[in-house]
Amino acid sequence: GESVGLHLPTLSVQEGDNSIINCAYSNSASDYFIWYKQESGKGPQFIIDIRSNMDKRQGQRVTVLLNKTVKHLSLQIAATQPGDSAVYFCAENKKDSSYKLIFGSGTRLLVRP
């Protein structure tokens, strides 16, 4: 069935190091993927997206990589800062409905000072 899952529920990194958050998806027909960040007491905030015709997309300090062969998505955060501490969700676009996003359960990123 269709599902989006995360490999690790919690990731702890040292401030200044790079962070990599991984996500697996099962629907090979999905063609749009998004990463959201959710800080405590706030709603999810869009970080970056990628379409299936791309393998990599870069933003400010963030890079999303898409490996369609193994149906894997990752979010890389460069020079992780304390403000990056949050729960990160990946989401995929449901193949037959453009607005339906299937969200993963989230990975909590903890940044050690």
Place this chain on the structure above:
Amino acid sequence: ETGVTQTPRHLVMGMTNKKSLKCEQHLGHNAMYWYKQSAKKPLELMFVYSLEERVENNSVPSRFSPECPNSSHLFLHLHTLQPEDSALYLCASSQDTSRSEQFFGPGTRLTVL
């Protein structure tokens, strides 16, 4: 801030109460969404409105009743809820229901006693 506001931020209600959650978006978007976020579960899409018409009712119990009086406002009317309905209820909006970025509000933390 994302341009999507929700009130109240916290709500405690008994199972026999009737209450309403309110969402307002200041982004000029045409689509609005209600999501439920439970502990340790992925975000669940509940309802979708496009240009004030409901386009999705994702098998949500009738004790949840949405209302969209105009493209900027969205309500979720609650009645005879169950304790398992306790969750964070998130509102989101997007330019339209195509695969576009969804902007989330901060959510209403609902506790049903």
